[in-house]
Amino acid sequence: MIGQIETYDPDSQSGAIKSEGALYTFHLDAWVADVPPDEGDDVKFDAEGSIANNIDLVGAYLEPPKAVKYKYLAAALALFLGFTGAHRFYLGFYGLAVFQLTLTVILYVTGLPGFAMLWAFIEFILLAGGHINKDAKGRPLK
Numbered sequence: 001m002i003g004q005i006e007t008y009d010p011d012s013q014s015g016a017i018k019s020e021g022a023l024y025t026f027h028l029d030a031w032v033a034d035v036p037p038d039e040g041d042d043v044k045f046d047a048e049g050s051i052a053n054n055i056d057l058v059g060a061y062l063e064p065p066k067a068v069k070y071k072y073l074a075a076a077l078a079l080f081l082g083f084t085g086a087h088r089f090y091l092g093f094y095g096l097a098v099f100q101l102t103l104t105v106i107l108y109v110t111g112l113p114g115f116a117m118l119w120a121f122i123e124f125i126l127l128a129g130g131h132i133n134k135d136a137k138g139r140p141l142k
Helices: 071-084 086-091 094-109 113-128
Strands: 002-009 014-019 022-027 042-048 051-057
Touching: 014 042, 022 042, 071 086, 071 094, 071 113, 086 094, 086 113, 094 113
Parallel strands: 022 051
Antiparallel strands: 002 014, 002 042, 014 022, 042 051
């Protein structure tokens, strides 16, 4: 069947797919695609009663993912605001960005801000050199 993700809760890793006026519940274990589900994604799935299984993105196999974020913007954010994790927020790596921001605060409080700056500078080099070349959804950077 073809449907659209109506709701998805990353904490419980469950959600609902709407197809032809009916709702089918699913758990992340039934997800096949490499990227996590988002509300509004078009999906194909197998329905077993009111449960969706074998869920995959529609069109994911038809064309490669399109770049939507800019490599040089991410690199500039890493160079100038990297200690805050701004480049990671931009690329969609929210968990890593929050960790980087928290670590920066801890390092500043303890008087060791150089380590946070070093991490940001290394990530700037990795972005500028093309070693970090995808966003959190696996799409290439422009």
